[in-house]
Each structure stands twice: as C-alpha cells, then as structure tokens.
Amino acid sequence: MRNIGLYIHVPFCKKKCYYCDFVSYENVDDDMVFAYFSVLENELIFYKENYEIEIDTIYIGGGTPSFVPAKYISKLLEFIYSNFNIKTTCEISIEANPESITKEKLKSYRKAGINRLSVGIQSLNDIELRAIGRVHDSEVALKILSMVPLYFENFSVDVITGLPYQTFESFVQTLNALLEFSPPHVSIYSLKIEEGTPLFEKYEECKSLLPSEDEERGMFWWARDRLSEAGLYHYEISNFAKKGFECKHNLKYWNVDEYIGVGCAAHSFFEGCRYYNISNIKEYVKKIKENGLAVKGKEFISSEESEKEFIILGLRKIEGFSLDEFKERFSIVFERKYKSQIEKLKKYGLIDINGRIKLTKRGIDLANLVWLEFI
Ligand SMILES: C[S@@+](CC[C@H](N)C(=O)[O-])C[C@H]1O[C@@H](n2cnc3c(N)ncnc32)[C@H](O)[C@@H]1O
Ligand code: SF4
Structure with missing residues (x-):
C-alpha cells in the first residue's frame, strides 16, 4: 500500500485580498458550499475505488477553509476516515483566517x-493590512493568536514581506509581537505582485509605497536570525520551524513524493503524472456530478523533467538534496551531468556542494536565477 498526501481545496473567502491569485470565490451562497462539499466526496470515492493507498498527511487549504461552517469540515473528515486507511500519525492541517476563527470552530476542528x-x-x-485588502485588523489577529495555542500545540503563522507601506521597523514589530505567542512554525512569503490582481492594476501607483528589494531582503534575513533565537530553524526558503514541527505535507511537495489533490484547481502528482483539476467551481461541480472526476489536464513527467523537478524543489529545502539520493533515484551522477551549471553557480556564489547541494544565502536571494539554470 502506498503512502500518500491528500490536499483538499476549499475555494471560498469572505472577500478577495488585493494580492491573491489563488482560486477562491467571495459572495458564494450556501447552496454552492453545500454542493461543493458533496461532490468532494464523489471525487474521493474515485481514488478509494481505484487505488490502494494509505493517507499520511491531509492539508485542507484554500481559499479560506475556516470561512465555511465547521460541520462541513468535520463531515468531510468523517467521510475520509470511514473510507480510507489513515496512518495513526497522520498530520492533518487546516488553513484559517483571523476573521473567521472562533473558539467553537477550533474545538470542532480538534474533535474532527x-x-x-x-x-x-x-x-x-x-x-499594511488595509493596503492589501485583508478583512481583519491587528486587534482581531492578536485576539485569535492568544486563543489558538489553547487548542493547537502545532500551529503556524503566515506573514508577508514587501507589503505596501511596510518598513523594516513595522516588520520587526509584527514579528516580535507574533513571537510572544511562541508559534512553533512561521512562513514568511515575499509579496508577489500577481498579474490580474487588483494590486497588479495599482502597481504603478503604489510602486513608491513598496519597500525596495534590498529593504525586503533585509527584513527576511533579520527574521531568520530572530526566528533562530526563538528556536525556529530555516528549513525551506519561506519556512521556519522548531524541530519536529516542520510541515510534513509541504515536505512531500519539496521531496517530490506523491499526493492527491481534490477540489477545483487542485493538483495531484501520482504514478509519474501530474494532474490538474478544472478551476471554475461551477464547471468543477458539474463535471464531478457527471463523471466522478474533473481532471482538466494530465502531464506525464519524463525522467528528464522529473530530474529537473527534483533539483528545483530539492533546492528549496535549506539542506538541499543529497547527491547519493539523486544517483539512487535517477541512476545519474549529478556532478557529471550538471558540471557546467555547477561551475557557473559556484563561481557566482549561489550554491554549496559537498555531498549535498544547497543554496548559499546569496542563492536564496537569487533563487530564480538558480532555477533558470535547470529549466
Ligand atoms: C493560499 S493562501 C490561503 C491562506 C488564507 N486564506 C490566508 O489568506 O491566510 C496561503 C498563503 O499564501 C500567501 N500568499 C498568497 N498570495 C500571495 C502573494 N501574492 N505573495 C505572497 N504571498 C502570498 C499568504 O501569506 C497566505 O497566507
Ligand atoms: S483570504 Fe487567503 S485565499 Fe482568500 S483571497 Fe485572501 S490570501 Fe487569498
């Protein structure tokens, strides 16, 4: 029986944030939420009937899973428990936003x-929160942060660097205040101005309100030291954790392990193929009702592509990947095949290689240039 990660996409938000291009919908009616959660079960049945799998991580992401009534989440997990083999040590994560978390929801999540x-x-x-269109303010966030550790020992907080109006001082205040709640995991993302988002439309106007790239990198490297002082080590480009609190589900992506994604726009990597589902929620629901599946595309990953994915995803981990593991997986000597890339990246101080290959600090700042060498 193969071990597998399960991703469940919940594409609903109270309101779209100005920077976000994830597939999620605002202003949906209850009937749509109900229909969506019903068809998720149909999609899961397909995997139950066709594969022998044991689920060892579940990630309920979005969108904002905490936006929907908790009964939908509990019922879905009950369904999964009664239809699949679930490892006793299974990590089960859910994404939640401050404006929709309540004590009752936290209790119900634990119970589920x-x-x-x-x-x-x-x-x-x-x-900063207003400038990116968040629904919550700092008061709500602080109230939620004092509540979460009462219910969850294992929790993570997401922060963004490079926000409009953000300064080094305001970022220091944000991170220091967060650390008062001793989160065992923190994700720090650099703001990406995504085409098609309201922030992209306003980019020319707000460019001068954004911190410079150097300022943004200054925040990040300060955060790395501050988090290390607090006992959280840097384990992936954007992720920091106390030992034992690394996100097992996300590690599957970076280790190129198999996972199944259900829900609109969800992706899967399974038996050497990548699949992606229909993004549009109405079409997704219709297709699942008709066929039990709503796969829009399937891409067979050749061994050449598979190597590239392993390199790029593996280098996202701060420890990089082992050259022996590469050889074992692909029967190829990495140092021989990628000699010219290694020489170039070493010359510019972007990688370290010594039994393992990993990014240097400069390589982390210029990771996109490193990826280009392997695309
Ligand atoms: C898919 S979102 C869902 C989580 C949840 N709905 C929320 O808003 O916190 C996961 C994380 O991605 C990050 N994110 C989304 N869009 C981003 C962007 N354009 N640039 C940087 N980080 C982004 C945010 O930090 C967010 O917490
Ligand atoms: S709440 Fe999260 S998923 Fe929804 S729009 Fe904002 S960042 Fe995107």
Whole structure:
C-alpha cells in the first residue's frame, strides 16, 4: 500500500485580498458550499475505488477553509476516515483566517482530528493590512493568536514581506509581537505582485509605497536570525520551524513524493503524472456530478523533467538534496551531468556542494536565477 498526501481545496473567502491569485470565490451562497462539499466526496470515492493507498498527511487549504461552517469540515473528515486507511500519525492541517476563527470552530476542528492549524496573519500593522485588502485588523489577529495555542500545540503563522507601506521597523514589530505567542512554525512569503490582481492594476501607483528589494531582503534575513533565537530553524526558503514541527505535507511537495489533490484547481502528482483539476467551481461541480472526476489536464513527467523537478524543489529545502539520493533515484551522477551549471553557480556564489547541494544565502536571494539554470 502506498503512502500518500491528500490536499483538499476549499475555494471560498469572505472577500478577495488585493494580492491573491489563488482560486477562491467571495459572495458564494450556501447552496454552492453545500454542493461543493458533496461532490468532494464523489471525487474521493474515485481514488478509494481505484487505488490502494494509505493517507499520511491531509492539508485542507484554500481559499479560506475556516470561512465555511465547521460541520462541513468535520463531515468531510468523517467521510475520509470511514473510507480510507489513515496512518495513526497522520498530520492533518487546516488553513484559517483571523476573521473567521472562533473558539467553537477550533474545538470542532480538534474533535474532527485536525492537529495542525495555519493562521494567515500577514502583518500586525493596520495600515499594511488595509493596503492589501485583508478583512481583519491587528486587534482581531492578536485576539485569535492568544486563543489558538489553547487548542493547537502545532500551529503556524503566515506573514508577508514587501507589503505596501511596510518598513523594516513595522516588520520587526509584527514579528516580535507574533513571537510572544511562541508559534512553533512561521512562513514568511515575499509579496508577489500577481498579474490580474487588483494590486497588479495599482502597481504603478503604489510602486513608491513598496519597500525596495534590498529593504525586503533585509527584513527576511533579520527574521531568520530572530526566528533562530526563538528556536525556529530555516528549513525551506519561506519556512521556519522548531524541530519536529516542520510541515510534513509541504515536505512531500519539496521531496517530490506523491499526493492527491481534490477540489477545483487542485493538483495531484501520482504514478509519474501530474494532474490538474478544472478551476471554475461551477464547471468543477458539474463535471464531478457527471463523471466522478474533473481532471482538466494530465502531464506525464519524463525522467528528464522529473530530474529537473527534483533539483528545483530539492533546492528549496535549506539542506538541499543529497547527491547519493539523486544517483539512487535517477541512476545519474549529478556532478557529471550538471558540471557546467555547477561551475557557473559556484563561481557566482549561489550554491554549496559537498555531498549535498544547497543554496548559499546569496542563492536564496537569487533563487530564480538558480532555477533558470535547470529549466
Ligand atoms: C493560499 S493562501 C490561503 C491562506 C488564507 N486564506 C490566508 O489568506 O491566510 C496561503 C498563503 O499564501 C500567501 N500568499 C498568497 N498570495 C500571495 C502573494 N501574492 N505573495 C505572497 N504571498 C502570498 C499568504 O501569506 C497566505 O497566507
Ligand atoms: S490570501 Fe487567503 S483570504 Fe485572501 S483571497 Fe487569498 S485565499 Fe482568500
């Protein structure tokens, strides 16, 4: 029986944030939420009937899973428990936003078996939160942060660097205030201005309000030291954790392990193929009702592509990947095949290689240039 990660996409939010291009919908009616959760079960049945799998991580992401009434989440997990083999040590994470977390929801998540909560804080500065269209303010976020550790030992907070109006000082205040709650896991994302988002439309106007790239990198490297002082080590480009609190589900992506994704726009990597589902929620629901599946595309990953994925995803981990593991997986000597890339990246101080290959600090800042060498 193969071990597998399960991702469940919940594409609903109270309101779209100005920077976000994840597939999620605002202003949905209850009938749509109900229909969506019903068809998720149909999609899961397909995997139950066709594969022998044991689920060892579940990640309920979004969108904002905490936006929907907790009964939907509990019922879905009950369904999964009664239809699949679930490892006793299974990590079960859910993403939650401050404006929709309540004590009752936290209790209900625990009761449903969820053992990890990821809270989207983004900033504790109200000017910054307003500038990116978040629904919550810092007061709500602080109230939630004092509640979460009462229910979850394993929780994570997301913050973003490079926000409009953000300064080094405001970021220091945000991170220091967050650390008062001793989160065992923190994700720090650099703001990406995604085409098609309201922030992209306003980019020319707001460019001068954004910190410079150097300022943003200064925040990140300061955070790495501050988090290390607090006992959280840097284990992936954007992720920091106390030992034992690394996100097992996300590690599957970076280790190129298999996972199944259900829900609109969800991706899967399974038996050497990548699959992606229909993004549009109405079409997704219709297709699942008709066929039990709503796969829009399937891509067979050739061994050449598989190597590239392993390199790029593996280098996202701060420890990189082992050259022996590469040889074992692909029967190829990495140093021989990628000699010219290694020489170039070493010359510019972007990688270290010594039994393992990993990014240097400069390589982390310029990771996109490193990826280009392997695309
Ligand atoms: C898919 S979102 C869902 C989580 C949750 N709904 C929330 O808003 O916190 C996961 C995380 O991605 C990050 N994110 C989304 N869009 C981003 C962007 N354009 N640039 C940087 N980080 C982004 C945010 O930090 C967010 O917490
Ligand atoms: S960042 Fe989170 S809350 Fe905001 S639109 Fe995206 S998924 Fe929804």
